[in-house]
Amino acid sequence: MMERLMSVVTTARNMVSVPFVDLQAQYALLSDEIEETILRSLRSTDYILGDEVEIFEQEFAAYCGTDFAVGVDSGFSALELALRAYGIGPGDEVITVANTFVATAFAISSTGATPILVDIAFDTFNLDVNQLEGVITPKTKAIIPVHLYGHPAEMDCIMDVAGKHGLIVIEDACQAHGARYRQQRAGSIGHAAAFSFYPAKNLGACGDGGMVVTNDPRVAKEIRMLRNYGQREKYLHSVQGYNRRLDTLQASVLRVKLRHLDDWNSERRNHAELYGRLLGGSTVEIPLTSQLTEPVWHLYVVRSTVRAKLQAWLDEHNISTGIHYPVPVHLQPAYRSLGYHRGDFPVSERYCEEILSLPMYAELSPTLIERVVEVIVEFGQDKP
Numbered sequence: 472m473m474e475r476l477m478s479v480v481t482t483a484r485n486m487v488s489v490p491f492v493d494l495q496a497q498y499a500l501l502s503d504e505i506e507e508t509i510l511r512s513l514r515s516t517d518y519i520l521g522d523e524v525e526i527f528e529q530e531f532a533a534y535c536g537t538d539f540a541v542g543v544d545s546g547f548s549a550l551e552l553a554l555r556a557y558g559i560g561p562g563d564e565v566i567t568v569a570n571t572f573v574a575t576a577f578a579i580s581s582t583g584a585t586p587i588l589v590d591i592a593f594d595t596f597n598l599d600v601n602q603l604e605g606v607i608t609p610k611t612k613a614i615i616p617v618h619l620y621g622h623p624a625e626m627d628c629i630m631d632v633a634g635k636h637g638l639i640v641i642e643d644a645c646q647a648h649g650a651r652y653r654q655q656r657a658g659s660i661g662h663a664a665a666f667s668f669y670p671a672k673n674l675g676a677c678g679d680g681g682m683v684v685t686n687d688p689r690v691a692k693e694i695r696m697l698r699n700y701g702q703r704e705k706y707l708h709s710v711q712g713y714n715r716r717l718d719t720l721q722a723s724v725l726r727v728k729l730r731h732l733d734d735w736n737s738e739r740r741n742h743a744e745l746y747g748r749l750l751g752g753s754t755v756e757i758p759l760t761s762q763l764t765e766p767v768w769h770l771y772v773v774r775s776t777v778r779a780k781l782q783a784w785l786d787e788h789n790i791s792t793g794i795h796y797p798v799p800v801h802l803q804p805a806y807r808s809l810g811y812h813r814g815d816f817p818v819s820e821r822y823c824e825e826i827l828s829l830p831m832y833a834e835l836s837p838t839l840i841e842r843v844v845e846v847i848v849e850f851g852q853d854k855p
């Protein structure tokens with residue numbers, strides 16, 4: 472009888488599934504507000520660069536602690552237009568990291584400049600600041616540090632090196648909405664910063680969106696022109712521009728969600744703390760955080776030397792995971808022309824084989840985290 476009951480309990484537990492992210496859970500909480508604001512935007516017919524865009528820009532700048540914010544259609548455009556606003560283009564070199572989402576490097580290439588990569592540090596997953604000076608040449612114009620997984624990069628050191636060599640710093644804050652470095656918000660430390668509002672980001676639209684923040688009025692003005700066909704006034708095109716505008720509809724949704732961002736980020740921090748506590752002593756390496764930073768845990772990334780088996784084991788137990796990212800930038804087929812080889816960035820290459828992103832989203836519950844950890848611990852026991 473007892474055995475039967477135990478086996479029923481075990482079966483029930485095995486049927487619990489844990490998604491990697493759960494956008495449905497967030498939508499369920501905000502559906503009334505979101506539907507109401509979308510309907511209002513629809514009825515206003517103010518679809519392109521409407522009032523909601525301008526208000527959201529002001530709110531987001533205030534949130535980040537910057538003077539200006541300019542809404543664009545994606546994180547990619549935010550990075551690219553920021554580079555262009557600083558006059559970066561063909562013949563220039565821009566330094567970034569080998570372990571990032573490829574968009575960081577593609578934004579550099581799109582301007583005609585060349586991405587120059589450095590490795591990540593062992594303990595942070597972020598740019599190894601000790602490698603910066605070694606790759607600076609007379610062609611270097613800018614550095615793009617990436618606050619990967621929501622952990623701010625070592626900005627003090629990066630700003631020092633940039634200052635010494637007269638370089639621009641554009642933060643890739645696409646995974647770090649609301650993170651802090653020495654009390655300052657991610658995005659407010661460099662000359663400019665790029666954010667993405669891709670739906671699964673900490674602050675996500677119902678579609679694509681992005682933002683550049685900066686304290687430089689010239690750069691803000693330039694990006695406002697570049698995103699809208701280079702127009703300073705209607706049908707007068709001062710520079711060759713693009714169509715990279717943020718939709719009014721998306722801005723209205725993002726205004727609703729911005730009000731919840733701090734709460735969501737603090738939930739993510741609680742989840743990370745629980746994962747860290749429960750996974751201590753298990754066979755996976757847990758992520759470290761620097762004393763100087765307040766990360767926002769866009770992703771919770773552990774490392775395992777038997778990653779493929781661990782991921783399959785979790786999958787068998789209905790726990791979804793991800794790999795961010797499986798192939799470093801320098802080994803992407805698209806970048807064969809950069810001339811990098813396997814072995815050039817050993818930490819990034821090794822981590823690409825070992826990293827595993829566990830379920831992480833604000834609405835995740837302690838019970839589900841306990842379930843994820845239980846399955847990882849069982850794996851450790853059964854499959855050393």
Ligand SMILES: *Cc1c(COP(=O)(O)O)cnc(C)c1O
Pocket residue numbers: 544545546547548571572574575617643645646666667668669679680681
């Ligand atoms: C998501 C992301 C981008 C690109 O943002 P999109 O809005 O998808 O264009 C750039 N860099 C990093 C680190 C990202 O995570």
